Amino acid sequence: MIAEDTMEILYERAQEEWDKIENNTLPVVFVGSATCGRAGGALETEEIIKNLLIQNKKYAIFVEVGCLGLCVLEPIIMVQPTEGLPICYGPIRPENAEEFVRRVFIEEGVWEEKLIGVMSTDVYRGLPPISKHPMLELQVRNVLRNCGLIDPENFYHYLAHNGYRGFLKSLNIGTDAVLEEVKKSGLRGRGGAGFPTWKKWSFARDTSADIKYLICNADEGDPGAFMNRSVLEGDPHSVLEGMLIAGYTIGARYGYVYCRAEYPLALRRLEIAIQQMYEHGLLGKNILSSGFSFDITIKKGAGAFVCGEETALITSIEGHRGMPRPRPPFPTNSGLWGKPTVIQNVETLANVTLILQRGADWYVQYGTENSRGTKTFALAGKIKRTGLVEIPLGIPLRKVIFDVGGGILDDKEVKAVQTGGPSGGCIPADMLDLPVDYESLTKAGSIMGSGGMIVLDEDNCMVDIARYFLSFTQAESCGKCTPCRVGTRAMLGILERICAGKGEFADIIRLETLAQTVKQGSLCGLGQTAPNPVLSTLRYFRHEYEEHIKSNECRAFVCGPLISYHIDPERCVGCTMCAKACPVKVISGKRKEAHVIDQETCIRCGQCLRVCPAMYSAVYRRSGSRVRYEPIKERKKKTG
Amino acid sequence: MNVVIDGKTVEGRAGETILECALRYGISIPHLCTHPALPPFGACRICIVEVEGMRGYPTSCSTPIAEGMVIRTQTEALRLLRRNILGLMMLEHPSACLVCERRDLCDKYRPKSEKVGATTGCHTCNNKEVCEVRELSADLGLAEIMVAPNYHYKPIERSEPFIDRDLNLCILCGRCVRICKLHQGKSVIDFVHRSSQTHIGQAFGKNLHEAGCTFCGSCIDVCPTGTLSDRYAKWFGRPDRITETTCIYCDEACALAIYAVNNKPVMAKGLYDKWPVCVLGHFAIPEFLNSPQRLRTAQIRVNKVLRPVTTEEATQRCAELLKNHMGKNFAFVCDTSSTLEDRHVFKKFTQEVMQSPYYFEIVPDRKGYARFTNIPEEVKAVITTGSFVPQELRDKFEVVISLDIFPSEWTKTADVVCPVAVFAEVSGTVLDKDNQIRPLIKACNPPGEAMPEWFVVQQIAKIFSPDKWKEYQAVEEITYELGINTAKLNLDRETAPPASQNLKERREWFKGHKIEDYVSGLVAVRNFEEGQDHEEKAEVRLEVKIPENPLPFMVLSRRELVPNTYEFVIHAPAIAKKALPGQFVIVMVDENSERIPYTLSDWDERKGTITLVIQEKGLSSRKMISVNEGECLAHVVGPLGTAFEIKHYGTVAILGGCYGIGAVVRLSRALREQGNKVIMISEARSHYMTYYKKELTAVSNQFIQTTIDASSGEKGHAIDALKRLLQTGEKIDLIVAVGCPFMMMITAEETRNMGIKALCALNPIMLDGTGMCGACRISVGGETKFACVDGPFFDAHLVDWDEVRDRREAYSTEEIQAVSYTMPSTTLEGEHRHHHCSCMERG
CATH class of the missing domain: 3.40.50.740 (Rossmann fold)
Structure with missing residues (x-):
């Protein structure tokens, strides 16, 4: 018999706690203080606001919440007045704090300049609802539903939002039914490979080992990816509830959260949340008298990218050097300490919680036939609105870029979208109507990955992009298997040569051979996917490689050694700025006469380009047959 | 359970891997990192196969068989992938010899490897004869290296007791790491660093003893390359007799295999998969039994x-x-x-x-x-x-x-x-500590x-x-x-021999003699135990200020040009004044040294210096390269030999290889100054072995670089470039080849019918260098010549090349013996070697 009554008492307490915020007698200030907010100065802003309020004898309740995902607008501060709906502002930097206090608290008005929206679905008192904010309108915030809205360190806040109801339901319906529910939801692993979650669970469940393990993989290592961090910082309990459900279903006795040490805030919030679970009987022996015992331990990773790979992660937890081992045997048969082990990504577990809380029938309304649900993406690159977005799977890439992301910076031409982190590939602009789901991305030569999405424009050199991503995987190769250790290095060597203008046509063939060898021959996912950036750029942007080799031309003007600097005699007025700035003094010319750069001795540092006044823009660049001038900008008229 | 391998249905055993099953049925799958004594690892990726229903190419060494599995081991795709993977592996291993077109000829002309310091190719590798990588590359048909190899420039480690380690040869198969874990239950050595910087080492740069090594030697036994080697055994070559016998250093009576060459014990190994043997069993038998101090006559x-x-x-x-x-x-x-x-x-x-x-x-x-x-x-x-x-x-x-x-x-x-005669020199039986009778089988001959x-x-x-x-x-x-009918080797030990797990448990005496008096490595172990292991082990190269008036034969500069090759500038004004192109000097490093001839690479009459390019190849050159700047050599005698006749020849092609590249600088300059057109062709194994490019370009009219693996310049030997040159219509009047005997031999053979005169510089063993002793005797055109006074330049087409090789090999056993001892670091590296010399007094 499950001790549901103890939970009911907790839910009552939680409701009381949340009511304090809902029916507030003092204004409540929600400060978005996840790592992204803190980087924007959220804590400083908070401190200044607090002090100013005290000085002005105003009082308010402060709640530090997670991230809303609107990175461009951080720090975000939401104010819930004693009457009416909460209003969201951003960015409120420390220097804006004073004005913010004046306008919002002293004058008790709305600071429209900084207004993001009101927490409502419709226009409220003439204010736009936040859900209609262009960046949020297309989004479906399921996994991120609590992020930015509840105090992640407050257990009752989570409980008050259906917290642990999914786990309670699991205990009630039994493991068979849970597995059936997950199967029905069509949930696939969010770590990158997209393996059906129910299948993985049933493999481990069907083994007859005395002890099984469940591991939450929070070793988010892709450069520029922060999906998991946001969930852990903003709503850690939703992940831990998912662990309880998964652990219960497969019959695991112990759980581990493998989280990288570079996430101190996520780690702290996880620690607090786990402590709260123990305090309230949600972890330990015989949880809620159900007979199910489960303990969760946090294991900090030391920052090796490869430890995000299942088997390397297991080896790392075991206290060894994090190196992958061949599969089979798969971890579901022989994983941690040789016992059956299920490893799930943070986001997968958060989805599990949702599925159990709201039911598979509700869940399947999002996504496509083969890719159900929503997926979070870290949107970055040459895009207007960067941030953490959650979209239903299956919507076209174009919508994500242009509607959610607001299009390309400076309205330049989009060239490609890089998805899937360093293991992913580049999708060219003419394929932007591609739906974002597992199969379509794989078919296009990229992968879903854990959710990195980097937008590239005409100023990005694709050879350089391939070189950049490969240099990352190359450096992060654990060094165990030959193809990955040596192959990535050899490929990187060739790419560096091409970027330096020393490539030859045979290098493209070599690159392809090496890429295939590394892809087919490597031991783990890191090596098998490491050539993807090279293969996909070779597939869609082969002409850029050829231009680099054939005519020493970098069309994006990125690869330094392929760019030469010249002075247009028509534009040059002989201001001597460039000649003074030149570190090797190879620019000659008399004052008030056109200057000339000696190409033989020029070291191509670009200093002349940077110092040439924008009103003349006389310095131009040449790469192969291409010439690029900087626009002439009228000198700003002095305002009196 | 039944599985299908290459269309053949075979019965597999539960729990075995695809590789084990295939090998049991005589189906060969190339493999490298896997080892029968070790758990599967899956790192080298050579043993990949195709399995129906499985994604990609699983490694057969790690994939367990399953009922009904259909496995293919020899498809075209697999062969290509394996070759490419091996090709990648060879980018981190001195591999030029593997893709050399004259590989067979080289093996024939010099079957034994040479005793160098850093190994840069197969013919200078101690592991050549038993190398698994060589076998594999032959099997897989490796013919070219895709991109330029990545040589790691790691210093060779040879200051540890018994074990030499040259990480530049390491292919990171992880066998040593795994056997250490298995045999010692700990990781004395492990992978260090990651990506292409990954290497094998001890934690925090400790030395082996500090890291807890018991010198069981198991790591050497499993190493498939020449990376880890038994310092004593390494240069003896392939053993001609292997005998399984019992160790009698103590009553643990471990089963051992004794390896012998010419009835001389050279190496011992334990016979267990699960346990190691102790330091004595692995390292202290051959050196002990072969000790020159043994009683030989009544x-x-x-x-x-x-x-x-x-x-x-x-x-x-x-x-x-x-x-x-x-x-x-x-x-x-x-x-x-x-x-x-x-x-x-x-x-x-x-x-x-x-x-x-x-x-x-x-x-x-x-x-x-x-x-x-x-x-x-x-x-x-x-x-x-x-x-x-x-x-x-x-x-x-x-x-x-x-x-x-x-x-x-x-x-x-x-x-x-x-x-x-004792131990491995006799047959008989012994009792172990459990009173079991163990056999002793004669494995080698006793001395005298x-x-x-x-x-x-x-x-x-x-x-x-x-x-x-x-x-x-x-x-x-x-x-x-005695009524003994059976005596079985102690093969089923249930526990490890105590001394194999704890160095302190080792025996120290045998028949009333202290074992370490006859086994040099044990002295090094003792030194470590007595607390000398906490000292800074880094190579001490003092900042030396060269005095304005250097002492005679003072080394003014010393630098490593390429692995294993060094350039020395020595103060020797009298020699510099007299030297002529083509001449050489004889150097004695200290009073007890051998006299070794080195060609004068260059000299400066004004500064009073001579320049030598020296390769480490044995004890004397090893002594030489360990001389620091500011130290003095005992003697330098010269200039010796007949100078090269500098006159107008027309077009001269100078072919330089190895140390010969350094040796021809002055010769080339002199010939060019006489109005000759000098075409300089420098050959090296790989790009990291090329040197003096700038210097040679400056003293020649045309400079061509060749490498065996095509990683820098043209592919092939210098002679290949010469032939290509002749094909383009270039007329050559004289060929001069300076390099190792093999390089000069092939130059001679392949130019024999061209009607061009070819000269070579011979470098046989020399003693006095003045034509008295006859040690440097060689046959040229049927006539006996002395290289020291008649040479060093001879008509390459008339030289008896087999004799040249054989005479160089004459003292190879003694030379091996000389380089085989563990040199306590105080006698070779670091310590000053001229106690009488006033350079000791420098501040």
């Missing part, structure tokens, strides 16, 4: 002096001496390191022939130490089989007959000394006249009572008489 005392005699004379003397000491006047003292057969004969001799009750068998203590003191008063004559009796008791005896292996105070004061102990005693007995003593023809007869 000796008898004549007028207070020991004189060498034949064994017959010695035993005759024994009989004479013992005649007057029958009964209780005689005692026989042996210890349990003698075989059961030996001891049976000893006992029988004592009781039946000498009719004495005094037969003593000492049981050594935990350290192998055996001492015998309570000798009965009436004993006046004694036979001992080791130096067990304290020297102060010597005067109690009128007759001492010593059967021994090494000279000691005891043998020096004995009346008769007979050298005996040494005979088994029982045999020597039987000889004495035969003289005493020719009628009564029943002569044993062979040791087996004694075994039979």
